Amino acid sequence: MKPLDPRLLRYASAVRGFLAAGAALGAVQTFFTVAFAFLVSRAVVVVVDREPQRLPGYLVALAVTILCRSLLGWALEALAARTAVKVKSQLRSRVVEKVVSRGHAWLATRNSARLATLIGPGLDALDEYFAKYLPQLILTALATPLLVVVLFTQDVLSGVIVVVTLPLIPVFMILIGWTTRSAQARQWERLARLASSFLDAVNGLSTLKVFGRERRQIRRIGALTDDYRSSTMKVLQVSFLSGFALEMAASLSVALVAVAIGVRLVSGSLELPVGLFLLLLTPEAYLPLRQVGANYHAAADGIAAADDVFEVLADEAEGADTSVSRSSTVPAPAAARNRPAHDVLQLRDLSVSFGDDHVFGPVDLDFETGVLTAVAGRSGVGKSSLLGAVLGTVEAGGTLRWRSDSAAPSHDETAWSGQVPGLLSGTIASNVALGDDIDLDQVVDALTTAGGRDLDPGIELGAGGSGLSGGQAQRVALARALYRLARRPVRLLLVDEPTSALDLVTEQELVEGLRRIAARGVAVVVVTHRPGVLAGTDRVYRLEPTAAIETRQAVTA
Structure with missing residues (x-):
């Protein structure tokens, strides 16, 4: 300098x-x-x-x-x-x-x-x-x-x-x-x-x-x-x-x-x-x-x-020409509540590349409200990158918008749970609320829907969420997304491998909970490779490097 x-x-x-x-x-x-x-x-x-x-x-x-x-x-x-x-x-x-x-x-x-x-x-x-x-x-x-x-x-x-x-x-x-x-x-x-x-x-x-x-x-x-x-x-x-x-x-x-x-x-x-x-x-x-x-x-x-x-x-403008086309207007919560009960999030010509490495695409996908959709595929094909493109955390080409108003989903109407729980020191309830006001009834409901009814919201966690097993941490992370869904006008729920550390019984409870959420008019998208989850979804997309194959019935991963 x-x-x-x-x-x-x-x-x-x-x-x-x-x-x-x-x-x-x-x-x-x-x-x-x-x-x-x-x-x-x-x-x-x-x-x-x-x-x-x-x-x-x-x-x-x-x-x-x-x-x-x-x-x-x-x-x-x-x-x-x-x-x-x-x-x-x-x-x-x-x-x-x-x-x-x-x-x-x-x-x-x-x-x-x-x-x-x-x-x-x-x-x-x-x-x-x-x-x-x-x-x-x-x-x-x-x-x-x-x-x-x-x-x-x-x-x-x-x-x-x-x-x-x-x-x-x-x-x-x-x-x-x-x-x-x-x-x-x-x-x-x-x-x-x-x-x-x-x-x-x-x-x-x-x-x-x-x-x-x-x-x-x-x-x-x-x-x-x-x-x-x-x-x-x-x-x-x-x-x-x-x-x-x-x-x-x-x-x-x-x-x-x-x-x-x-x-x-x-x-x-x-x-x-x-x-x-x-x-x-x-x-x-x-x-x-x-x-x-x-x-x-x-x-x-x-x-x-x-x-x-x-x-x-220095490279602030780099990659701007390859980003997903999104609406610059963020709808207010009230506007989101007034949207039609049935809608479709349309992904057109969506593709993801990291530098010179092509991950997948271009693909066309539809995520409907009221429908539990699964995205499957072999490891490394880009399933998590697909969710990142929808969230806006991964650069992608193509367009992404709701069919009703041609607007991209706003952050206020999107909830997400990733593979890494990302828990903090504090109570389970504070981790579920994540800065929002803590409503214990809604915290318990979110934990129950996520398959964590046995978790006490008052349990104190250490740094990085220490004190919970891998499966319990996953349930708390998912409950965080569900709590947001209960507190805000969320119409899109994205979940990445929610059952990788769960037993079969808890997995089925979680799938049933996600189906109930979808029935409320939410587009629920689950990335998974578990046969039990795939069998319980309404629609399955199997992602390939250059295509997305849709199957109406659940398939074996």
């Missing part, structure tokens, strides 16, 4: 206001910096000339100047902190919207742990970028040229020395920046690898325990942690060395000006007020540039994370 990447202005509008306000504050702060040097030099001259009657006026003006400088510095820091919060919020919102809009197909090509690290601690590192680096960058671009102009107006020789020596600091910054950038990139890569390894270990913990391989994974994560610690110390080492080099370059440059002023003061070719003023103002000309170099290392994590964010956001 450049010192001020134009993409930051495009994706985070709060930066524009910060730059304008920061420039204004920087200009005023530069004025008070010049005033401070002038007043101090005049106060010292008054003392040397033994004119005490003039000293109180300078001291009062100096106190006001110091107070104003302090207030301006505080205002710039507060503005930077507030802007950092806004920018992080805007970038996080854009990334989350990106992930949601691109769906599971896009997410499958990304490292989810790296993405989570990027959105979390990665963007948090922008605090240092805005709090320390960017304010100094503004002052460097604004204050340094103004101070150099003031130096030239007072003494041409001092101005020339400053102009000649100032470029030494950017040269050191560039040389050090190359080393820092590579070290920082390695550190960020190691952090992402550590997060990925930890996530993999957590996801596969039960499997590791069964095969007795958990100790090996502990050693691997420990090695990655040590690697990250070592890379962090190397970055800190570069940071300290670069700070020392920049301070040395600035100090030597100021010393050249001081020596020239001292010689001329002794020879009498330069007046004392001007000499003191130059001595006080010269370090201020170097200070912003020195601070930019020193604070670059503190902001490097945020810069690296922002680069990754911009890469994620």
Whole structure:
């Protein structure tokens, strides 16, 4: 990322206001910096000339100047902190919207742990970028040229020395920046690898325990942690060395000006007020540039994370021409209730491809309200991708709309239960309601219909829904979709492999419950390979890579 990447202005509008306000504050702060040097030099001259009657006026003006400088510095820091919060919020919102809009197909090509690290601690590192680096960058671009102009107006020789020596600091910054950038990139890569390894270990913990391989994974994560610690110390080492080099370059440059002023003061070719003023103002000309170099290392994590964010956001328009045609109007709940009792969700020329890999299609399907429809087919043919295309989480070609009004199903009238339960810590009732108001009667009804009448809604679950068997977790996940159906005007229920972990008796109870739901005027679509489920449905579509074969009677998978 450049010192001020134009993409930051495009994706985070709060930066524009910060730059304008920061420039204004920087200009005023530069004025008070010049005033401070002038007043101090005049106060010292008054003392040397033994004119005490003039000293109180300078001291009062100096106190006001110091107070104003302090207030301006505080205002710039507060503005930077507030802007950092806004920018992080805007970038996080854009990334989350990106992930949601691109769906599971896009997410499958990304490292989810790296993405989570990027959105979390990665963007948090922008605090240092805005709090320390960017304010100094503004002052460097604004204050340094103004101070150099003031130096030239007072003494041409001092101005020339400053102009000649100032470029030494950017040269050191560039040389050090190359080393820092590579070290920082390695550190960020190691952090992402550590997060990925930890996530993999957590996801596969039960499997590791069964095969007795958990100790090996502990050693691997420990090695990655040590690697990250070592890379962090190397970055800190570069940071300290670069700070020392920049301070040395600035100090030597100021010393050249001081020596020239001292010689001329002794020879009498330069007046004392001007000499003191130059001595006080010269370090201020170097200070912003020195601070930019020193604070670059503190902001490097945020810069690296922002680069990754911009890469994620860069392909927003990609794939737009292959998406399913959907209505842009989302019907209100009341409008959904007023729709005809019988309707058909028509899928025409529907096809799904992941990159160059064709999954299935184009196919034509009809999902009728009041009908329990099953989608069968061999493993990997795209049954779950079909549901994802209907939900809008998988990119697909073709059209998808209700026959009555040619509108795509809205999120408000769709309920869904996937293969992964996705349960959270909390009670079963809170998992079933999932943020909605908890109505215990409706929770119990949903659990009963899902074949979970033996589950107590008050049972507390651990992280990830721990405390339930696989079949029980599936029933709670399905009950969540049924609870939504009871609370909202849902006309489309999509269920993916709801009985894969259920016994035959519970499976039949579930099929009967789905048939009762369909009878209420809901289009129920079930992806399954279980013969018992297929036998209980009204219509079966067997999905093939290039076709969808319809059979009115249940078939054996």
